[in-house]
Amino acid sequence: MEINDIIHGFKVTNIRHLEEIEADMYEMIHLGTDAKTIWLKRNDENKTFSIGFKTTPVDDTGVFHILEHSVLNGSRKYPVREPFVDLLKGSLQTFLNAMTFPDKTVYPISSRNDKDFINLMRVYLDAVFYPLVLKNPNIFYQEGWHYELNDVNEEPIYKGVVFNEMKGAFSSPDGIKSRLMMHALFPDNCYGNESGGDPDYITGLSYEQFCATHRKHYNPSNSYIFLDGDMDIEKILAIINDEYLSNYGNEGEKITIAKQSPVTSEVTREYEISPQDDPAGKSHLAYGYVIGGFDDYEKNIAFSLISSVLCSSNESPLKKAILSKGLGEDIYFDMQDGIFQPYVEIGVQNSDLEKKEEVEAAIREVLETAVRDGLDRKELEAALNQREFKAKERDFGGMPKGLVFAISALDSWLYDGDPADSICYSDLFNSLREKLDSSYYEDLIEEFILNSKHCAKIFLKPSTTLGAEKIGKEKAKLAAIAATWTEEEKKAIVEMNRKLSAWQSEEDAPEQKATLPALHLDDLKKTPTDYPIEVKTCQGSKVLYHPVATNGITYDSLIISCDDMNEEELTIGSQMMTFLGNLKTEKYDVLTLSRLIRSTLGDFSTSLTGSRSYKEGIVRKFILVSWSSLYRNDPEAIELIKEILYHTDYSDADAIRNILKQNLFVMEQTYINAGHSLAMQRAASYSSSVSAAAEYAKGYEAYRYLKDLDENWDEKNPRFIEVLKKLSEKLFIRERYTLSVSGEQSDMNAEAILKDAPSGQISETYEIRPLGRRNEGIAVPANVSFAAKASILDEKIKKIGTMFVLSNILTYDYLWNNIRVKGGAYGCGFRSGIGRTAGFYSYRDPDPANSLKIYEDTVSYLKDFIERNQDIENYIVGTTGDFDPYLSNRGSIITSDMEYIMGYSYEDKAEILKQILSCSIDDLKDAISLFEYVNEDDNVCVVGNRTALENCSGKLKEIFDLNGSRS
Numbered sequence: 006m007e008i009n010d011i012i013h014g015f016k017v018t019n020i021r022h023l024e025e026i027e028a029d030m031y032e033m034i035h036l037g038t039d040a041k042t043i044w045l046k047r048n049d050e051n052k053t054f055s056i057g058f059k060t061t062p063v064d065d066t067g068v069f070h071i072l073e074h075s076v077l078n079g080s081r082k083y084p085v086r087e088p089f090v091d092l093l094k095g096s097l098q099t100f101l102n103a104m105t106f107p108d109k110t111v112y113p114i115s116s117r118n119d120k121d122f123i124n125l126m127r128v129y130l131d132a133v134f135y136p137l138v139l140k141n142p143n144i145f146y147q148e149g150w151h152y153e154l155n156d157v158n159e160e161p162i163y164k165g166v167v168f169n170e171m172k173g174a175f176s177s178p179d180g181i182k183s184r185l186m187m188h189a190l191f192p193d194n195c196y197g198n199e200s201g202g203d204p205d206y207i208t209g210l211s212y213e214q215f216c217a218t219h220r221k222h223y224n225p226s227n228s229y230i231f232l233d234g235d236m237d238i239e240k241i242l243a244i245i246n247d248e249y250l251s252n253y254g255n256e257g258e259k260i261t262i263a264k265q266s267p268v269t270s271e272v273t274r275e276y277e278i279s280p281q282d283d284p285a286g287k288s289h290l291a292y293g294y295v296i297g298g299f300d301d302y303e304k305n306i307a308f309s310l311i312s313s314v315l316c317s318s319n320e321s322p323l324k325k326a327i328l329s330k331g332l333g334e335d336i337y338f339d340m341q342d343g344i345f346q347p348y349v350e351i352g353v354q355n356s357d358l359e360k361k362e363e364v365e366a367a368i369r370e371v372l373e374t375a376v377r378d379g380l381d382r383k384e385l386e387a388a389l390n391q392r393e394f395k396a397k398e399r400d401f402g403g404m405p406k407g408l409v410f411a412i413s414a415l416d417s418w419l420y421d422g423d424p425a426d427s428i429c430y431s432d433l434f435n436s437l438r439e440k441l442d443s444s445y446y447e448d449l450i451e452e453f454i455l456n457s458k459h460c461a462k463i464f465l466k467p468s469t470t471l472g473a474e475k476i477g478k479e480k481a482k483l484a485a486i487a488a489t490w491t492e493e494e495k496k497a498i499v500e501m502n503r504k505l506s507a508w509q510s511e512e513d514a515p516e517q518k519a520t521l522p523a524l525h526l527d528d529l530k531k532t533p534t535d536y537p538i539e540v541k542t543c544q545g546s547k548v549l550y551h552p553v554a555t556n557g558i559t560y561d562s563l564i565i566s567c568d569d570m571n572e573e574e575l576t577i578g579s580q581m582m583t584f585l586g587n588l589k590t591e592k593y594d595v596l597t598l599s600r601l602i603r604s605t606l607g608d609f610s611t612s613l614t615g616s617r618s619y620k621e622g623i624v625r626k627f628i629l630v631s632w633s634s635l636y637r638n639d640p641e642a643i644e645l646i647k648e649i650l651y652h653t654d655y656s657d658a659d660a661i662r663n664i665l666k667q668n669l670f671v672m673e674q675t676y677i678n679a680g681h682s683l684a685m686q687r688a689a690s691y692s693s694s695v696s697a698a699a700e701y702a703k704g705y706e707a708y709r710y711l712k713d714l715d716e717n718w719d720e721k722n723p724r725f726i727e728v729l730k731k732l733s734e735k736l737f738i739r740e741r742y743t744l745s746v747s748g749e750q751s752d753m754n755a756e757a758i759l760k761d762a763p764s765g766q767i768s769e770t771y772e773i774r775p776l777g778r779r780n781e782g783i784a785v786p787a788n789v790s791f792a793a794k795a796s797i798l799d800e801k802i803k804k805i806g807t808m809f810v811l812s813n814i815l816t817y818d819y820l821w822n823n824i825r826v827k828g829g830a831y832g833c834g835f836r837s838g839i840g841r842t843a844g845f846y847s848y849r850d851p852d853p854a855n856s857l858k859i860y861e862d863t864v865s866y867l868k869d870f871i872e873r874n875q876d877i878e879n880y881i882v883g884t885t886g887d888f889d890p891y892l893s894n895r896g897s898i899i900t901s902d903m904e905y906i907m908g909y910s911y912e913d914k915a916e917i918l919k920q921i922l923s924c925s926i927d928d929l930k931d932a933i934s935l936f937e938y939v940n941e942d943d944n945v946c947v948v949g950n951r952t953a954l955e956n957c958s959g960k961l962k963e964i965f966d967l968n969g970s971r972s
């Protein structure tokens with residue numbers, strides 16, 4: 006491909022080699038439509054396709070979010086109810102989703118299989134350009150909103166997937182605050198509106214407006230097509246042109262985002278806390294400052310470095326000022342980019358509104374001091390080193406690189422900037438390093454924060470009555486609307502509901518199903534990916550060596566066996582993980598330590614976790630200390646890790662309490678935003694030792710212990726600290742260690758890590774007992790709930806492979822249809838696997854009582870499924886993809902370490918894959934008794950809205966609030 010070549014309607018306008026990511030970037034324009042197109046030619050078998058549209062909301066109805074959901078519900082060539090779900094369950098996708106941003110909607114897919122990649126791309130192109138929702142309003146009612154009314158004498162309610170998803174999103178103070186901030190800073194352009202949809206306004210959107218919005222925005226001239234990886238580009242471009250773009254002209258209206266002129270504003274809002282909660286110290290304050298344009302790349306990175314200097318540890322200037330004056334429990338300084346005019350947000354968590362003048366004065370003083378005396382250069386350099394490390398590593402965990410490039414490109418491309426600029430930025434580091442010798446960073450603080458002309462303040466105050474008020478208001482609003490309905494109108498709405506639910510219960514006809522391109526067993530790899538480990542010994546300890554190319558980066562972990570920990574030690578030990586690296590050590594104060602971590606290590610993480618050994622089912626508890634570093638920093642990195650493990654000083658009670666309070670806040674926010682994890686773990690802990698151990702480490706058991714500790718700090722902290730000190734001596738000894746190393750210097754590193762490690766005694770294994778069936782409801786201040794049911798199946802499972810296939814069938818078929826599609830919950834799933842457990846969950850669920858019922862009915866669903874003798878090939882295909890997921894370098898190392906610890910070998914994996922590939926209807930039949938057992942076992946837990954919990958009355962033995970009170 007050369008510049009000016011025209012390939013299937015695409016003209017090549019620019020070709021560049023991007024050294025930083027080892028890629029050639031081809032920029033193209035589609036001649037008929039002006040569709041902007043990029044191909045990043047990289048040596049990556051995992052290929053990515055993404056099509057994005059500029060979608061700039063003009064109101065808070067969430068129309069683009071509802072569009073994002075709805076276009077994936079069937080299209081011209083693929084007229085099935087939910088192609089998106091069919092692909093989730095039946096393809097080898099390594100990424101498949103769609104995302105609504107404040108100014109764009111993006112549809113990306115990835116796959117390692119060529120045929121699958123093309124299938125997925127076709128389905129997505131057809132979905133965005135020819136969705137059935139334009140002809141079938143049922144899809145809009147289901148995904149967006151509708152009045153649920155099944156009888157003219159009933160009271161109506163609102164229902165819809167996006168409606169409930171956003172109710173959940175509008176529950177946490179963090180979520181509300183960041184939305185309000187963006188709206189306040191940009192009142193005159195698209196960022197002033199809620200792209201996800203505000204539940205109060207979603208119900209104002211009509212189907213006609215919805216369809217008109219699709220026509221205006223979803224056309225090729227408003228699109229951004231991104232291709233990444235090693236692919237037959239001519240073939241791909243031919244499909245995109247011949248089957249889609251060639252049907253369009255350049256008919257789209259050019260959508261531009263107007264620059265917001267400077268404004269200042271202040272917004273105060275209430276947010277919901279539990280009626281029993283004390284509102285004192287629960288206000289949240291945030292200050293936002295617009296700092297320039299999307300293309301001020303250097304400035305934007307500079308602000309992220311400033312953030313790191315001011316806020317990376319509790320001893321950093323800004324955090325220290327707020328914490329030491331008792332003005333809040335935490336403060337952050339965040340860069341918000343990926344929009345036309347990026348801004349920084351300084352936020353104080355768990356404060357009091359009455360103290361806002363003091364808070365503002367404290368922040369100002371820190372910033373003025375920084376400008377006057379200069380920011381610490383060593384700190385800035387450490388932050389710069391860390392950014393450079395990340396730029397070199399480009400490890401995005403489970404997210405394919407191509408996906409990250411596709412989204413990053415839009416950070417400039419969407420605003421007519423150069424897409425390469427937001428993917429490659431290493432050049433900027435040299436210039437930022439040179440500027441360390443100038444007042445560049447201080448000038449930025451002065452000009453854009455202290456003297457800001459474009460800023461906003463957001464104040465959130467807690468309300469114990471808002472939850473009930475909101476429910477009352479929604480009821481009253483609906484009653485008022487219903488009062489205006491004539492009998493005819495009521496009948497029409499009942500009829501609409503009848504049609505909707507009839508449509509929802511309809512199965513796709515075989516000829517419809519046949520339209521979806523599918524993979525077959527022949528297309529699949531028959532063996533799992535091997536991530537080999539060489540086991541060596543060094544200084545008497547076991548060393549797991551990973552022979553992978555790591556591009557000059559070392560990834561090391563200490564796996565510290567701690568089977569002898571008791572319940573309290575698990576709770577305290579898990580907190581200890583958050584103190585490591587955040588408390589002073591013998592050699593370093595917190596500030597220095599935090600700086601050394603950033604300048605020497607790429608990542609540093611600590612966790613206390615557990616799992617069951619694969620064959621014997623024995624509970625294994627262990628601590629994982631992981632870090633990464635550039636080869637040249639290895640010696641320093643290892644010294645630092647040793648200093649943290651062996652010489653952390655646990656005597657500063659105030660510093661410990663500050664971190665503890667921050668941890669409690671994070672736990673509470675997680676329970677409100679994603680309570681399904683807690684509900685699942687809690688339900689499983691009634692009968693599982695592993696889950697009970699997890700409960701003591703970081704679940705609700707831990708939460709209550711820590712809350713009590715915080716409330717009775719003076720009395721209880723001496724004991725807590727004593728246990729901490731004892732634990733640190735007891736745990737960090739060579740007898741417990743298994744070391745995991747990678748990279749060219751691994752032998753030398755292993756030697757250095759293990760040399761002089763303390764020695765000690767390991768006590769007898771301490772058995773953590775399951776909690777016993779409790780069937781609790783845990784009320785949290787949220788509009789939605791999370792319902793879980795879990796059991797340990799152990800040897801009752803004949804073939805683990807069958808359980809993987811069943812996870813796929815139940816999640817994407819049974820639960821999806823009943824809990825998400827009909828029930829209006831945002832998410833749901835069934836999980837089982839090598840842990841030999843079975844667990845159901847729902848996510849942001851308006852009706853947990855219904856979900857519990859659905860879990861119970863799994864038995865009859867399966868019987869019916871088997872009776873109909875369905876073809877399960879597509880479920881098997883999808884299961885193999887999930888079973889052997891796409892892993893980054895770091896991901897593969899961590900996964901193979903865990904598998905080694907669990908005694909789960911490559912042969913075991915190959916055997917399970919064989920079971921998956923050969924899974925038959927008879928295997929499924931064998932599994933029915935497991936679900937009968939799950940029903941008998943009857944371990945359920947629901948986290949969520951109190952009224953919804955009360956509706957589960959027959960199923961829950963007790964309901965209490967997060968703080969344990971049983972009002």
Ligand SMILES: [Zn+2]
Pocket residue numbers: 070074167170
């Ligand atoms: Zn959504």
